[in-house]
Amino acid sequence: MSDDSHVHCGTSNPVNDSAHTDGQPDLTALRASIAQAVRNVKDRTPLAQSFTNFVTINLVANAQLAAGGTAAMSFLPDDVIDTASISGADYINVGTLLPFYAEALPQIARAFHKSGHKWVLDPVAAGIGRTRTEILRAFRAAPPTIVRGNASEIIALTNMWGLAAVDGETSRPAGGESVDEVDAAVEPAKRLARFLADSAPEGKAAVAVSGAVDLVTDGERVYRLPGGSALMAKITGAGCSLGGVTATYLAVAEPLTAALAASLLYNRAAEVAEAKAEGPGSFQVHLLDALWNLTPEQVAASEILTY
Numbered sequence: 142m143s144d145d146s147h148v149h150c151g152t153s154n155p156v157n158d159s160a161h162t163d164g165q166p167d168l169t170a171l172r173a174s175i176a177q178a179v180r181n182v183k184d185r186t187p188l189a190q191s192f193t194n195f196v197t198i199n200l201v202a203n204a205q206l207a208a209g210g211t212a213a214m215s216f217l218p219d220d221v222i223d224t225a226s227i228s229g230a231d232y233i234n235v236g237t238l239l240p241f242y243a244e245a246l247p248q249i250a251r252a253f254h255k256s257g258h259k260w261v262l263d264p265v266a267a268g269i270g271r272t273r274t275e276i277l278r279a280f281r282a283a284p285p286t287i288v289r290g291n292a293s294e295i296i297a298l299t300n301m302w303g304l305a306a307v308d309g310e311t312s313r314p315a316g317g318e319s320v321d322e323v324d325a326a327v328e329p330a331k332r333l334a335r336f337l338a339d340s341a342p343e344g345k346a347a348v349a350v351s352g353a354v355d356l357v358t359d360g361e362r363v364y365r366l367p368g369g370s371a372l373m374a375k376i377t378g379a380g381c382s383l384g385g386v387t388a389t390y391l392a393v394a395e396p397l398t399a400a401l402a403a404s405l406l407y408n409r410a411a412e413v414a415e416a417k418a419e420g421p422g423s424f425q426v427h428l429l430d431a432l433w434n435l436t437p438e439q440v441a442a443s444e445i446l447t448y
């Protein structure tokens with residue numbers, strides 16, 4: 142195990158774990174399920190298949206492998222649909238689109254919906270472009286199990302699916318970068334998660350909003366996950382690979398646990414990597430090493446805020 146002196150975790154969190162006596166929930170069971178998810182991935186090397194963008198496809202695969210999973214990338218609907226029978230969960234990322242995706246992606250989503258196959262959507266740059274909007278709108282009828290994106294993407298998707306509050310929250314990212322704070326996406330994320338859960342075969346879903354402090358919700362409970370590193374924004378694919386690793390955990394765990402485990406693993410790994418890196422290049426190398434070296438206990442002991 143590498144030096145983890147910069148990892149913000151311990152055996153307990155005094156603010157939250159002892160606080161259930163004065164109104165905060167007891168996170169013991171949740172931490173146990175997070176640790177189990179991290180352990181299960183390391184023990185079982187589950188396959189999570191990806192249909193993802195060309196820019197970051199290599200980092201997505203390497204991050205899934207470093208977390209302990211197995212990767213398979215494809216852009217052929219028949220390939221993706223067939224492989225779903227042996228893939229624990231799938232990952233779809235709309236970062237770089239080609240014209241044929243407008244037919245292929247909704248076809249794949251419908252097949253997943255029909256078979257009850259779990260999948261994670263990263264709605265990269267949601268709100269930008271006619272083809273992307275057409276594809277993301279089509280997913281409403283065959284929704285993912287988890288949506289993972291930055292705040293602007295979550296707000297834009299919620300809007301696009303007609304789930305915004307009466308006044309509507311309108312936003313769209315600058316390219317793939319968020320122009321909104323994570324807190325602006327709390328209510329959209331909750332509404333989106335409830336919609337996903339209502340569509341899910343087992344009634345369970347989650348939304349993960351990334352940023353300086355990440356947010357994960359199942360539509361009822363909201364968890365804030367502090368930490369990580371600002372250097373994450375200086376490598377391409379931090380968010381995309383987080384989506385891929387979320388699918389890896391979804392292969393072995395229920396959606397809320399999977400989303401929490403992946404986001405916490407990323408925050409801890411980013412802290413380890415920042416302490417060792419000399420810049421973005423070595424940061425990415427150390428990030429992959431830390432994804433590999435962090436233990437289930439270290440991930441599960443992370444700070445989790447429930448207010």
Ligand SMILES: Nc1ncnc2c1ncn2[C@@H]1O[C@H](COP(=O)(O)OP(=O)(O)O)[C@@H](O)[C@H]1O
Pocket residue numbers: 290291292317318319351352353354355368369370371372373374378379380381383404407408411
């Ligand atoms: N300022 C920051 N401080 C700490 N962690 C960050 C920061 N910005 C992004 N991250 C982390 O980087 C990863 C990707 O998040 P983000 O940059 O929001 O995604 P995207 O690249 O899709 O916009 C997440 O693990 C998130 O916690």
Ligand SMILES: Cc1ncsc1CCOP(=O)(O)O
Pocket residue numbers: 194196197236237265317376377378379380381382
């Ligand atoms: C730069 C870029 N352009 C299209 S997709 C993509 C990667 C976005 O990756 P992330 O959202 O993880 O930073």
Ligand SMILES: [Mg+2]
Pocket residue numbers: 265290291317380381
């Ligand atoms: Mg992104």
